[in-house]
Amino acid sequence: MILDAALWALGRLPDRALASGARGLFRRSWTRFEHATHHPREAQIERMRILASRASDTVFGKEHGFSELADLAAWQSRIPIRGWEDVEPYIARMLAGEKGVLIPDEPFFYARSSGTTGIPKSIPVTPVYLAEYRTPRRVWARQVMQAFPGLVRGKILGVHSPRVDGRTASGVPYGSITVAMSGSPQLETHKPSAFSLDPSPRALFLAEDFEAKYYFALRMAAQSDVRLAAAVNPSTLVLLAKKLDEHAEAIADDLENPRGIMLDRLSPEVRAAIEPRLRANKAAAERIRAARRSSGHVRPRDLWPSMVGCVCWKGGSAPFYLAQLAKLYPELPVMDYGFLATEGGFSIPLSPQGASGVAAVTGHLLEFVPEDEADSMRGKAVPAMLADELEPGRRYRVIISGSHGLYRYDINDVIECTGRYNNTAEIAFVHKGGNMLSITGEKVGERHVVDAFSQAAAVTGIPLLGFAVSVELLEPPRYLFAVETRDPLSSEDQQRVLAAAEAGLRDANLEYAAKRDSLRLGPPRLVVLKPGAFERYRAARVRAGAAESHVKPPHVMRDPAALLAL
Numbered sequence: 001m002i003l004d005a006a007l008w009a010l011g012r013l014p015d016r017a018l019a020s021g022a023r024g025l026f027r028r029s030w031t032r033f034e035h036a037t038h039h040p041r042e043a044q045i046e047r048m049r050i051l052a053s054r055a056s057d058t059v060f061g062k063e064h065g066f067s068e069l070a071d072l073a074a075w076q077s078r079i080p081i082r083g084w085e086d087v088e089p090y091i092a093r094m095l096a097g098e099k100g101v102l103i104p105d106e107p108f109f110y111a112r113s114s115g116t117t118g119i120p121k122s123i124p125v126t127p128v129y130l131a132e133y134r135t136p137r138r139v140w141a142r143q144v145m146q147a148f149p150g151l152v153r154g155k156i157l158g159v160h161s162p163r164v165d166g167r168t169a170s171g172v173p174y175g176s177i178t179v180a181m182s183g184s185p186q187l188e189t190h191k192p193s194a195f196s197l198d199p200s201p202r203a204l205f206l207a208e209d210f211e212a213k214y215y216f217a218l219r220m221a222a223q224s225d226v227r228l229a230a231a232v233n234p235s236t237l238v239l240l241a242k243k244l245d246e247h248a249e250a251i252a253d254d255l256e257n258p259r260g261i262m263l264d265r266l267s268p269e270v271r272a273a274i275e276p277r278l279r280a281n282k283a284a285a286e287r288i289r290a291a292r293r294s295s296g297h298v299r300p301r302d303l304w305p306s307m308v309g310c311v312c313w314k315g316g317s318a319p320f321y322l323a324q325l326a327k328l329y330p331e332l333p334v335m336d337y338g339f340l341a342t343e344g345g346f347s348i349p350l351s352p353q354g355a356s357g358v359a360a361v362t363g364h365l366l367e368f369v370p371e372d373e374a375d376s377m378r379g380k381a382v383p384a385m386l387a388d389e390l391e392p393g394r395r396y397r398v399i400i401s402g403s404h405g406l407y408r409y410d411i412n413d414v415i416e417c418t419g420r421y422n423n424t425a426e427i428a429f430v431h432k433g434g435n436m437l438s439i440t441g442e443k444v445g446e447r448h449v450v451d452a453f454s455q456a457a458a459v460t461g462i463p464l465l466g467f468a469v470s471v472e473l474l475e476p477p478r479y480l481f482a483v484e485t486r487d488p489l490s491s492e493d494q495q496r497v498l499a500a501a502e503a504g505l506r507d508a509n510l511e512y513a514a515k516r517d518s519l520r521l522g523p524p525r526l527v528v529l530k531p532g533a534f535e536r537y538r539a540a541r542v543r544a545g546a547a548e549s550h551v552k553p554p555h556v557m558r559d560p561a562a563l564l565a566l
Contacts, residue, residue: 022145097170102405111177113342136360154227161547176547234321314355315429452504466534478522
């Protein structure tokens, strides 16, 4: 009752007061951030010294003389830039239960993410690492409240990955980083909060049946006042909007007379968490029916007219999905989550404009090497740049060090410096390093593919639900274009999509055009995938252990057989 009264009172405040309250709440974090962005080199060198001091007595620290590293030059001259294959042997010792290998702390969790070899990476998670990760995120949270102060008046629509996937040989649980960041019903350290902006309990996202999971995520949100839609990948927000339209009639029926459609598709444990919370909301049901009568479709804003915005990634391949968001969530500003990974948080967007964020110099130690030099620097103890040295318009690979025990680790991500905030670089994620197809030197990357198929959809007027490319090693080799469409394509439309996508790829990548003109690459082939191909891919990845909130559709696939199997 006290909490309900407090939330009611909070909701009565004007936006200006809510934004001001957020500035007060995060005042110390903001002051520290502002000072660090004026003096980024000093802030990052201090971070380096803290990391070296804490780990000086570890196996890795002793091997690299951490106790003697007094300045950045010493740090860079003693520690080689490493890839996962260099880190994995140390992690394997930790997973087996050995202490003091990379860090002085004992991990309470291992965050897993995809590895380049197919073997998942396991990132040690400790309270110290979480604090390091979260420090810059408080600044981001402050700015979200400046952009969307009204979000606290309602709920946030999204998905979560709360599942603990298993335990190491020494008994430590592992799973998605979001389990450790936001808590999980399965994690022993989880402490449920009395205050939540989630419209449904986290237990729902432990459901095995994907259709039922999305249905109830939307059904429970429908009985609430949703103010914000948030998911790391914009493709997730697109999926939720499409599932809302698909299940709109069933949701409306259940809002009028709660019967728990699809409850029989949930496990007893998940059903017990959901069923008692289902409520009627006849006004919401009527909004759904009115939208269907008016346009034939139901979009999120039809159901939740007080929505204030969306939050998701906007860099890399996101623009293709952002174009769909503009139609599915019309007139809503979209704010970037920032450049984040299991291995850390690296940028802080300050507004909904663009996909850039300020390099997170109050969190981990961030070093940068020019994109075209990165591969040659692997395995070498060489200098790298800090966030005060980056040049706008140039691209760099990111080298990270943190209290998770990864020191001078090449995360294999490419960013572009887009400007400067005070004396600190603003950066935007561009693509994964090495995530390219290059059979004849054309270097086709994910961003080229996204640009090409976005152009194809615009030119032909044919909506594309998903797309991916691979290479068939024939004589000459040729690109394989695969698309999923809403409606069946005639032979004529297939040719139009193929021609438009090829033209788009030529425009996006001059080397591809040159190789095609010189006949070193043959004409591409188009494959129309079976309906639901990318939803099946998503479901399979989650079943295999990937974090649901992190799964994104593939756009560049090295194995053509894997593409054809979608």
